[in-house]
Amino acid sequence: DAGITQSPRHKVTETGTPVTLRCHQTENHRYMYWYRQDPGHGLRLIHYSYGVKDTDKGEVSDGYSVSRSKTEDFLLTLESATSSQTSVYFCAISGIRSGTDTQYFGPGTRLTVL
Amino acid sequence: GENVEQHPSTLSVQEGDSAVIKCTYSDSASNYFPWYKQELGKRPQLIIDIRSNVGEKKDQRIAVTLNKTAKHFSLHITETQPEDSAVYFCAASIPYNFNKFYFGSGTKLNVKP
Numbered sequence: 001d002a003g004i005t006q007s008p009r010h011k012v013t014e015t016g017t018p019v020t021l022r023c024h025q026t027e028n029h030r031y032m033y034w035y036r037q038d039p040g041h042g043l044r045l046i047h048y049s050y051g052v053k054d055t056d057k058g059e060v061s062d063g064y065s066v067s068r069s070k071t072e073d074f075l076l077t078l079e080s081a082t083s084s085q086t087s088v089y090f091c092a093i094s095g096i097r098s099g100t101d102t103q104y105f106g107p108g109t110r111l112t113v114l
Numbered sequence: 115g116e117n118v119e120q121h122p123s124t125l126s127v128q129e130g131d132s133a134v135i136k137c138t139y140s141d142s143a144s145n146y147f148p149w150y151k152q153e154l155g156k157r158p159q160l161i162i163d164i165r166s167n168v169g170e171k172k173d174q175r176i177a178v179t180l181n182k183t184a185k186h187f188s189l190h191i192t193e194t195q196p197e198d199s200a201v202y203f204c205a206a207s208i209p210y211n212f213n214k215f216y217f218g219s220g221t222k223l224n225v226k227p
Contacts, residue, residue, distance in 0.1 A: 031213050042120075042203060042219040043158070050212050058214075059115075090157065094213045102148060103215055105157040 003027050004106035006091050012112045019078040021109050023091030025071075031094040032074040033103065034058075034066065036087040043090065049074055081113045116141040118206050120218025127194050128226050135221045137204035138186040144206040147187045148215070149178060152201045161202075162189070194225045 003026030013019050023032060034046040045058030047066040055066050063085060065077045078085055091106040117140040127133050137147075145166040150158035164171045164178045164187065171178050175194075180187040191198055201222050205215040 033214075040219060043215075043217045045214060048212060048214065056212070101146070101213055102160055102163060103213070105150075105159070107157050 004091060004093055004104060006089075006106040006109050008109060009107065010110045012114065013081050014114050015082055016080050019081050019111065019113075021076045021089055021091075021111070023074045023076070023093075023106055025074075025093045027093060027095065027104075028071060029093040029095040030071075031103075032068065033092040033094070034064075034074070034076045035090045035092065036060065036085075037090060037108075038087050046076065046089075078111075081111075083113050085111065086113045087111060116144055116206055116208060116216040118204060118216045118218045120204050120221055122221060123219065124222045124224070126224045126226065129194060129196060131194055133191045133194050133198070133223055133225075135189045135202055135204070135223070136186060137188070137206075137218050138184075139206040139216070140185065141206070141208055142182075142185065143208045144216075145209050146207040147178070147180060148205050148207075149189050150203045150205070152203065152220075154200075158203060191223075194223075196225050196227050199223055199225045 005024045007022045033048045035043040044060045046064050049055045049068040067075045089109045092103040094103045120137045148163040151161045152158040162176050162178050164180050175192045177190040201220045203220050204218040
């Protein structure tokens with residue numbers, strides 16, 4: 001597996017509380033991504049980053065924000081968690097050589113919002 | 115944007131049989147098509163990929179074919195084994211678009227011993 005870790009691996013929280021998930025890589029890859037995975041929906045892109053302090057929205061970004069202050073860390077924040085944000089969250093990284101390239105996934109974080 | 119559709123959503127085969135999963139994409143600019151395998155509770159892992167300048171690629175029991183004209187690509191698994199049971203995802207990527215992937219909704223493959 002590529003050098004990607006996610007923390008925490010499991011979290012249970014209550015509606016309305018803020019939550020921050022962390023993705024850490026040791027590959028020095030430029031591109032990082034946050035996905036959520038829900039039954040029947042596959043993997044949906046929340047936000048992505050193409051460099052330090054360079055981020056943009058994906059297809060399901062409402063209710064989420066991100067930050068990337070260092071190459072190795074990409075943080076996903078749920079400002080005020082809702083039950084609809086109960087999901088498994090995956091971080092992915094990519095180092096592009098020719099316009100498109102493989103993404104490697106972290107181990108995931110299972111988030112439950114009560 | 116790109117839209118990827120994947121069929122079937124579930125597939126059950128007998129051990130030793132072949133399995134085929136199909137994906138279609140909408141944007142003719144897409145040029146990279148990876149396939150991921152995800153076992154229960156695990157991360158998606160790349161099993162094979164193909165670029166648009168190639169029509170077919172094989173890796174032991176796994177092969178992927180690409181038809182650019184029809185905008186579809188398929189995963190073929192031969193001589194299936196119980197350990198092939200997992201969820202498989204296809205994806206498509208458009209070049210110079212921050213390497214964003216557009217995923218299919220997944221196929222749950224069950225290989226019966």
